Amino acid sequence: MELGDEPRFLTREERAALALQRRAEQVEKMRENQRRIEEARKQFEAEAKKTDRERERDRDHDRNRDRSRDRRDRSRSRDRKDRDKRDRSRSREKDRDRDRRGRSRSRDRERRDRSRSKERRDRDKEPRTSRSDKPEEDTFDLNKLQEAVKVRYLGMQKEKKKRGRRLHERKFVFDWDASEDTSQDYNKLYQKRHEVQFFGRGAIAGIDVNAQKKSNNVFYQQIMEKRRTEEEKLMEKARLEKEKMKERKSAHDDRHWKMKPLNEMTERDWRIFREDFNISIKGGRVPKPIRCWEECGLPDEVYQAIQKVGYIEPTPIQRQAITIGLQNRDVIGVAETGSGKTAAFLIPLL
Numbered sequence: 001m002e003l004g005d006e007p008r009f010l011t012r013e014e015r016a017a018l019a020l021q022r023r024a025e026q027v028e029k030m031r032e033n034q035r036r037i038e039e040a041r042k043q044f045e046a047e048a049k050k051t052d053r054e055r056e057r058d059r060d061h062d063r064n065r066d067r068s069r070d071r072r073d074r075s076r077s078r079d080r081k082d083r084d085k086r087d088r089s090r091s092r093e094k095d096r097d098r099d100r101r102g103r104s105r106s107r108d109r110e111r112r113d114r115s116r117s118k119e120r121r122d123r124d125k126e127p128r129t130s131r132s133d134k135p136e137e138d139t140f141d142l143n144k145l146q147e148a149v150k151v152r153y154l155g156m157q158k159e160k161k162k163r164g165r166r167l168h169e170r171k172f173v174f175d176w177d178a179s180e181d182t183s184q185d186y187n188k189l190y191q192k193r194h195e196v197q198f199f200g201r202g203a204i205a206g207i208d209v210n211a212q213k214k215s216n217n218v219f220y221q222q223i224m225e226k227r228r229t230e231e232e233k234l235m236e237k238a239r240l241e242k243e244k245m246k247e248r249k250s251a252h253d254d255r256h257w258k259m260k261p262l263n264e265m266t267e268r269d270w271r272i273f274r275e276d277f278n279i280s281i282k283g284g285r286v287p288k289p290i291r292c293w294e295e296c297g298l299p300d301e302v303y304q305a306i307q308k309v310g311y312i313e314p315t316p317i318q319r320q321a322i323t324i325g326l327q328n329r330d331v332i333g334v335a336e337t338g339s340g341k342t343a344a345f346l347i348p349l350l
Contacts, residue, residue, distance in 0.1 A: 088275060092272060092275060095268075096254075099268060100254075103247070107247060113214065113217075116218075117218055117221060121222070121225070141187075141188065257269040257270075257272060257273050257291070258291075262291070262295055265288075270288055270289075273289065273291070274289065274320075277289075277316040277319060278316060279316050279319065279320050281320060286320075286324065287323040287324060287327060288323065289319040289320045289323060290314060290318075290319050290322060290323055291319075292313065292314070293306060293307075293311070293313075293314060296314075296322060296323075297326075298347070302347065302350050306343075306347070309343075311340070311343065314340075315335075315339050315340040315344075316335070316339070317333050317335040317339050317340060317341055317344050318340050318343060318344040318347075320333075321333045321341075321344040321345065322344055322347055322348055325344070325345065325347070325348030325349075326348050331345075333345075
Protein backbone atom coordinates (compact mmCIF):
# COMPACT_ATOMS: atom_id res chain seq x y z
CA MET A 1 0.00 0.00 0.00
CA GLU A 2 1.42 3.37 -0.98
CA LEU A 3 1.05 6.56 1.03
CA GLY A 4 -2.04 8.43 0.18
CA ASP A 5 -3.94 5.34 -0.91
CA GLU A 6 -7.09 4.64 0.87
CA PRO A 7 -7.52 1.39 2.73
CA ARG A 8 -9.04 -1.35 0.67
CA PHE A 9 -11.60 -3.64 2.23
CA LEU A 10 -11.68 -7.25 1.02
CA THR A 11 -14.84 -9.09 0.38
CA ARG A 12 -15.68 -12.41 1.93
CA GLU A 13 -14.76 -14.32 -1.23
CA GLU A 14 -11.33 -12.65 -1.42
CA ARG A 15 -10.59 -13.37 2.24
CA ALA A 16 -11.58 -17.05 1.73
CA ALA A 17 -9.32 -17.28 -1.35
CA LEU A 18 -6.37 -15.80 0.57
CA ALA A 19 -6.97 -18.25 3.47
CA LEU A 20 -7.03 -21.18 1.06
CA GLN A 21 -3.81 -20.01 -0.55
CA ARG A 22 -2.05 -19.73 2.86
CA ARG A 23 -3.34 -23.17 3.83
CA ALA A 24 -2.03 -24.68 0.57
CA GLU A 25 1.39 -23.14 1.21
CA GLN A 26 1.49 -24.61 4.77
CA VAL A 27 0.51 -28.06 3.48
CA GLU A 28 3.23 -27.87 0.80
CA LYS A 29 5.83 -26.94 3.46
CA MET A 30 4.74 -29.84 5.69
CA ARG A 31 4.98 -32.28 2.79
CA GLU A 32 8.43 -31.00 1.93
CA ASN A 33 9.59 -31.46 5.54
CA GLN A 34 8.10 -34.95 5.65
CA ARG A 35 9.81 -35.86 2.37
CA ARG A 36 13.16 -34.62 3.75
CA ILE A 37 12.71 -36.66 6.97
CA GLU A 38 11.84 -39.78 4.97
CA GLU A 39 14.97 -39.43 2.83
CA ALA A 40 17.13 -38.97 5.94
CA ARG A 41 15.57 -42.10 7.51
CA LYS A 42 16.21 -44.18 4.39
CA GLN A 43 19.82 -43.00 4.25
CA PHE A 44 20.27 -43.88 7.95
CA GLU A 45 18.81 -47.36 7.45
CA ALA A 46 21.09 -47.98 4.49
CA GLU A 47 24.13 -46.98 6.53
CA ALA A 48 22.95 -49.17 9.43
CA LYS A 49 22.57 -52.18 7.12
CA LYS A 50 26.04 -51.56 5.74
CA THR A 51 27.46 -51.37 9.27
CA ASP A 52 25.65 -54.62 10.23
CA ARG A 53 27.10 -56.41 7.23
CA GLU A 54 30.61 -55.25 8.15
CA ARG A 55 30.07 -56.28 11.78
CA GLU A 56 28.80 -59.73 10.72
CA ARG A 57 31.83 -60.17 8.48
CA ASP A 58 34.13 -59.23 11.37
CA ARG A 59 32.26 -61.65 13.67
CA ASP A 60 32.68 -64.50 11.17
CA HIS A 61 36.36 -63.69 10.93
CA ASP A 62 36.73 -63.69 14.75
CA ARG A 63 34.78 -66.96 15.00
CA ASN A 64 37.05 -68.64 12.48
CA ARG A 65 40.10 -67.30 14.28
CA ASP A 66 38.78 -68.56 17.67
CA ARG A 67 38.01 -71.96 16.15
CA SER A 68 41.52 -72.28 14.79
CA ARG A 69 42.94 -71.12 18.15
CA ASP A 70 40.85 -73.72 20.01
CA ARG A 71 42.09 -76.38 17.63
CA ARG A 72 45.67 -75.36 18.35
CA ASP A 73 45.00 -75.28 22.12
CA ARG A 74 43.52 -78.79 22.03
CA SER A 75 46.53 -80.11 20.18
CA ARG A 76 48.82 -78.37 22.69
CA SER A 77 46.88 -79.76 25.67
CA ARG A 78 47.02 -83.25 24.13
CA ASP A 79 50.78 -82.95 23.74
CA ARG A 80 51.04 -81.61 27.30
CA LYS A 81 49.03 -84.56 28.68
CA ASP A 82 51.28 -87.02 26.87
CA ARG A 83 54.34 -85.22 28.20
CA ASP A 84 52.91 -85.19 31.76
CA LYS A 85 52.18 -88.90 31.52
CA ARG A 86 55.77 -89.61 30.49
CA ASP A 87 57.04 -87.35 33.30
CA ARG A 88 54.86 -89.15 35.85
CA SER A 89 56.20 -92.52 34.79
CA ARG A 90 59.77 -91.22 35.02
CA SER A 91 59.14 -89.65 38.45
CA ARG A 92 57.57 -92.92 39.64
CA GLU A 93 60.70 -94.82 38.67
CA LYS A 94 62.83 -92.18 40.38
CA ASP A 95 60.70 -92.46 43.55
CA ARG A 96 61.18 -96.22 43.59
CA ASP A 97 64.95 -95.87 43.22
CA ARG A 98 65.01 -93.12 45.87
CA ASP A 99 63.01 -95.27 48.29
CA ARG A 100 65.41 -98.16 47.83
CA ARG A 101 68.44 -95.95 48.42
CA GLY A 102 66.73 -94.22 51.40
CA ARG A 103 65.93 -97.55 53.07
CA SER A 104 69.50 -98.78 52.64
CA ARG A 105 70.85 -95.46 54.02
CA SER A 106 68.47 -95.53 56.98
CA ARG A 107 69.51 -99.10 57.82
CA ASP A 108 73.19 -98.16 57.70
CA ARG A 109 72.55 -95.04 59.78
CA GLU A 110 70.60 -96.97 62.44
CA ARG A 111 73.32 -99.62 62.52
CA ARG A 112 75.95 -96.94 63.14
CA ASP A 113 73.78 -95.23 65.79
CA ARG A 114 73.23 -98.52 67.61
CA SER A 115 76.94 -99.29 67.60
CA ARG A 116 77.75 -95.78 68.88
CA SER A 117 75.09 -95.93 71.59
CA LYS A 118 76.40 -99.34 72.65
CA GLU A 119 79.93 -97.95 72.89
CA ARG A 120 78.67 -95.00 74.95
CA ARG A 121 76.78 -97.30 77.29
CA ASP A 122 79.89 -99.43 77.73
CA ARG A 123 81.98 -96.33 78.45
CA ASP A 124 79.38 -95.04 80.92
CA LYS A 125 79.20 -98.35 82.73
CA GLU A 126 82.96 -98.47 83.44
CA PRO A 127 83.29 -95.18 85.36
CA ARG A 128 79.98 -95.85 87.16
CA THR A 129 81.35 -99.05 88.65
CA SER A 130 84.61 -97.34 89.55
CA ARG A 131 82.78 -94.42 91.17
CA SER A 132 80.61 -96.74 93.21
CA ASP A 133 83.73 -98.07 94.95
CA LYS A 134 85.17 -94.61 95.72
CA PRO A 135 83.50 -92.06 97.99
CA GLU A 136 81.72 -89.24 96.22
CA GLU A 137 83.96 -86.27 95.49
CA ASP A 138 83.27 -82.95 97.10
CA THR A 139 81.46 -80.37 95.02
CA PHE A 140 83.81 -77.57 96.07
CA ASP A 141 87.51 -77.15 95.37
CA LEU A 142 88.85 -76.61 98.93
CA ASN A 143 92.04 -74.73 97.97
CA LYS A 144 90.25 -72.17 95.88
CA LEU A 145 87.51 -71.89 98.49
CA GLN A 146 90.10 -71.05 101.18
CA GLU A 147 91.70 -68.45 98.94
CA ALA A 148 88.31 -66.83 98.35
CA VAL A 149 87.64 -66.73 102.13
CA LYS A 150 91.03 -65.10 102.75
CA VAL A 151 90.40 -62.45 100.12
CA ARG A 152 86.95 -61.74 101.52
CA TYR A 153 87.64 -61.70 105.28
CA LEU A 154 91.42 -61.32 105.98
CA GLY A 155 91.91 -57.96 104.29
CA MET A 156 93.97 -59.13 101.33
CA GLN A 157 94.17 -56.75 98.41
CA LYS A 158 91.19 -57.07 96.14
CA GLU A 159 90.76 -56.03 92.58
CA LYS A 160 89.13 -52.70 92.04
CA LYS A 161 85.52 -52.89 91.08
CA LYS A 162 84.24 -51.01 88.15
CA ARG A 163 82.41 -47.83 89.00
CA GLY A 164 78.71 -48.28 88.89
CA ARG A 165 78.02 -44.59 88.35
CA ARG A 166 79.22 -42.69 85.34
CA LEU A 167 80.16 -39.05 85.89
CA HIS A 168 78.37 -37.68 82.85
CA GLU A 169 75.14 -39.65 83.46
CA ARG A 170 72.60 -39.65 86.26
CA LYS A 171 71.59 -43.30 85.85
CA PHE A 172 72.96 -45.85 88.29
CA VAL A 173 73.60 -49.47 87.21
CA PHE A 174 72.13 -51.83 89.81
CA ASP A 175 72.93 -55.09 87.96
CA TRP A 176 75.65 -57.43 89.18
CA ASP A 177 78.78 -57.60 87.08
CA ALA A 178 79.96 -61.04 85.94
CA SER A 179 83.41 -60.45 87.44
CA GLU A 180 81.88 -60.11 90.93
CA ASP A 181 80.71 -63.73 90.97
CA THR A 182 83.54 -65.72 92.63
CA SER A 183 81.65 -69.01 92.91
CA GLN A 184 82.86 -70.14 89.48
CA ASP A 185 86.43 -70.23 90.86
CA TYR A 186 85.85 -72.98 93.42
CA ASN A 187 82.38 -74.47 92.68
CA LYS A 188 82.52 -77.39 90.24
CA LEU A 189 78.86 -76.96 89.32
CA TYR A 190 79.83 -73.65 87.73
CA GLN A 191 83.03 -74.99 86.17
CA LYS A 192 81.31 -77.95 84.49
CA ARG A 193 77.91 -76.73 83.43
CA HIS A 194 75.34 -79.35 82.54
CA GLU A 195 73.94 -79.11 79.03
CA VAL A 196 70.18 -78.63 79.06
CA GLN A 197 68.27 -81.52 77.51
CA PHE A 198 65.02 -80.49 75.82
CA PHE A 199 62.14 -82.92 76.00
CA GLY A 200 59.59 -82.85 73.18
CA ARG A 201 60.49 -80.79 70.12
CA GLY A 202 62.73 -78.24 71.86
CA ALA A 203 66.01 -77.44 70.14
CA ILE A 204 68.78 -74.85 70.28
CA ALA A 205 68.79 -72.37 67.43
CA GLY A 206 71.81 -72.23 65.14
CA ILE A 207 72.77 -75.91 65.64
CA ASP A 208 71.87 -78.76 63.31
CA VAL A 209 68.55 -80.23 64.46
CA ASN A 210 69.45 -83.78 63.39
CA ALA A 211 72.70 -83.67 65.36
CA GLN A 212 70.80 -82.45 68.44
CA LYS A 213 68.22 -85.21 68.03
CA LYS A 214 70.95 -87.83 67.87
CA SER A 215 72.68 -86.58 71.02
CA ASN A 216 69.39 -86.15 72.89
CA ASN A 217 68.28 -89.60 71.76
CA VAL A 218 71.34 -91.12 73.41
CA PHE A 219 70.50 -89.18 76.61
CA TYR A 220 66.89 -90.44 76.57
CA GLN A 221 67.98 -94.00 75.89
CA GLN A 222 70.31 -93.91 78.88
CA ILE A 223 67.56 -92.66 81.19
CA MET A 224 65.06 -95.22 79.88
CA GLU A 225 67.65 -98.00 80.15
CA LYS A 226 68.13 -97.21 83.84
CA ARG A 227 64.40 -97.28 84.57
CA ARG A 228 63.59 -100.47 82.62
CA THR A 229 63.23 -103.80 84.32
CA GLU A 230 64.59 -107.06 82.88
CA GLU A 231 61.20 -107.94 81.37
CA GLU A 232 60.92 -104.54 79.71
CA LYS A 233 64.44 -104.90 78.29
CA LEU A 234 63.52 -108.26 76.78
CA MET A 235 60.32 -106.79 75.31
CA GLU A 236 62.28 -103.86 73.81
CA LYS A 237 64.80 -106.27 72.31
CA ALA A 238 61.98 -108.34 70.75
CA ARG A 239 60.39 -105.18 69.37
CA LEU A 240 63.65 -104.07 67.74
CA GLU A 241 64.10 -107.52 66.21
CA LYS A 242 60.56 -107.39 64.81
CA GLU A 243 61.21 -103.96 63.27
CA LYS A 244 64.43 -105.25 61.71
CA MET A 245 62.59 -108.19 60.15
CA LYS A 246 59.89 -105.87 58.84
CA GLU A 247 62.49 -103.56 57.31
CA ARG A 248 64.34 -106.47 55.72
CA LYS A 249 61.09 -107.76 54.27
CA SER A 250 60.03 -104.37 52.90
CA ALA A 251 63.52 -103.66 51.54
CA HIS A 252 63.42 -106.59 49.10
CA ASP A 253 59.69 -106.43 48.29
CA ASP A 254 59.63 -104.86 44.82
CA ARG A 255 56.47 -106.58 43.62
CA HIS A 256 53.75 -104.68 41.77
CA TRP A 257 50.61 -103.84 43.72
CA LYS A 258 48.58 -106.30 41.59
CA MET A 259 50.74 -109.16 42.87
CA LYS A 260 50.36 -108.24 46.56
CA PRO A 261 47.51 -109.20 48.89
CA LEU A 262 45.54 -106.41 50.50
CA ASN A 263 47.21 -106.68 53.93
CA GLU A 264 50.71 -106.25 52.41
CA MET A 265 49.94 -102.99 50.58
CA THR A 266 52.12 -100.10 51.78
CA GLU A 267 51.55 -96.35 51.55
CA ARG A 268 53.88 -96.25 48.57
CA ASP A 269 51.83 -98.96 46.81
CA TRP A 270 48.61 -96.99 47.39
CA ARG A 271 50.28 -93.85 46.05
CA ILE A 272 51.36 -95.70 42.88
CA PHE A 273 47.87 -97.22 42.61
CA ARG A 274 46.23 -93.76 42.65
CA GLU A 275 48.73 -92.44 40.11
CA ASP A 276 48.04 -95.39 37.78
CA PHE A 277 44.32 -94.59 37.71
CA ASN A 278 44.77 -90.78 37.87
CA ILE A 279 42.91 -90.51 41.20
CA SER A 280 43.46 -87.27 43.10
CA ILE A 281 41.79 -86.73 46.49
CA LYS A 282 41.34 -83.84 48.91
CA GLY A 283 40.12 -84.23 52.46
CA GLY A 284 41.01 -85.77 55.78
CA ARG A 285 41.14 -89.47 56.70
CA VAL A 286 40.19 -90.60 53.20
CA PRO A 287 39.80 -94.42 53.04
CA LYS A 288 41.87 -96.53 50.68
CA PRO A 289 40.35 -97.20 47.22
CA ILE A 290 39.18 -100.66 46.12
CA ARG A 291 41.33 -102.72 43.78
CA CYS A 292 38.57 -105.09 42.62
CA TRP A 293 34.91 -105.85 43.36
CA GLU A 294 35.79 -108.91 45.50
CA GLU A 295 37.69 -106.73 48.04
CA CYS A 296 34.83 -104.24 48.38
CA GLY A 297 32.75 -106.36 50.77
CA LEU A 298 29.43 -105.81 48.99
CA PRO A 299 26.40 -108.09 49.51
CA ASP A 300 26.14 -111.03 47.12
CA GLU A 301 22.98 -109.66 45.44
CA VAL A 302 24.63 -106.32 44.66
CA TYR A 303 27.80 -108.07 43.45
CA GLN A 304 25.81 -110.34 41.10
CA ALA A 305 23.87 -107.33 39.76
CA ILE A 306 27.15 -105.50 39.05
CA GLN A 307 28.56 -108.52 37.20
CA LYS A 308 25.31 -108.85 35.23
CA VAL A 309 25.42 -105.20 34.17
CA GLY A 310 28.96 -105.70 32.85
CA TYR A 311 31.19 -103.78 35.27
CA ILE A 312 34.07 -106.31 35.28
CA GLU A 313 36.54 -103.85 36.81
CA PRO A 314 35.57 -100.69 38.76
CA THR A 315 36.31 -97.37 37.09
CA PRO A 316 38.62 -94.83 38.83
CA ILE A 317 35.69 -92.80 40.25
CA GLN A 318 34.08 -96.02 41.52
CA ARG A 319 37.31 -97.24 43.12
CA GLN A 320 37.51 -94.19 45.40
CA ALA A 321 33.91 -92.95 45.75
CA ILE A 322 32.38 -96.29 46.81
CA THR A 323 34.67 -96.67 49.84
CA ILE A 324 33.85 -93.11 50.96
CA GLY A 325 30.13 -93.69 50.45
CA LEU A 326 30.22 -96.93 52.48
CA GLN A 327 31.41 -94.85 55.46
CA ASN A 328 28.28 -92.61 55.15
CA ARG A 329 30.42 -89.58 54.33
CA ASP A 330 29.75 -86.75 51.90
CA VAL A 331 31.72 -86.88 48.68
CA ILE A 332 32.01 -84.68 45.58
CA GLY A 333 33.32 -86.58 42.57
CA VAL A 334 34.50 -85.06 39.29
CA ALA A 335 34.98 -87.42 36.33
CA GLU A 336 34.37 -87.69 32.61
CA THR A 337 31.00 -88.49 31.06
CA GLY A 338 30.36 -92.23 30.98
CA SER A 339 32.83 -93.05 33.75
CA GLY A 340 30.22 -94.63 36.07
CA LYS A 341 29.56 -91.77 38.50
CA THR A 342 25.89 -92.74 39.01
CA ALA A 343 26.80 -96.32 39.94
CA ALA A 344 29.54 -95.02 42.25
CA PHE A 345 26.98 -93.02 44.24
CA LEU A 346 24.10 -95.54 44.11
CA ILE A 347 25.99 -98.73 45.10
CA PRO A 348 26.69 -97.48 48.68
CA LEU A 349 22.98 -96.55 48.98
CA LEU A 350 21.97 -100.11 48.07
